[in-house]
Amino acid sequence: MFVIQRKSRVMAIKFYISIINLSILPIVSISLNDDIIDDINKLQKELGFSGRSEIVRAGLRNIIAEQKERENLNGELTALLLIIHQERDDDQVTNMRHDYEEIITTHLHSKIDRDRCVEVFLLKGEAVLIRGMTKNFQTNKKLDHVKLITM
């Protein structure tokens, strides 16, 4: 009798410890501008996320999944690279595209509205080059949105 009680008490303590461990996630602070915070608040309402952290985690999971998918790309590929940026940053794309002339088959550049432009690159070539181009554009802070779609 005594043994059983003791055992169940140990199990209860272990259970509480595992709950505490689950709830203590490392905290990472990030700086965001007002526009992004507004977007996050809107997303939270529209998609029913329980909090901002939840949204950030979902976004990060997407980036990680995309990156893993990209790492698996091999050989000759056809892909579409979509870029949205402020009109004033046109030169960012113009300067960077020169390094990738050999894989660019089509380049479309159009205005979205008064301040923004969209650029679409149809790419054909080695996966390693397409990956490199995507990485360079994605890490350019002046570009608002960069997305690779492989076919």
Ligand code: NI
């Ligand atoms: Ni433009």
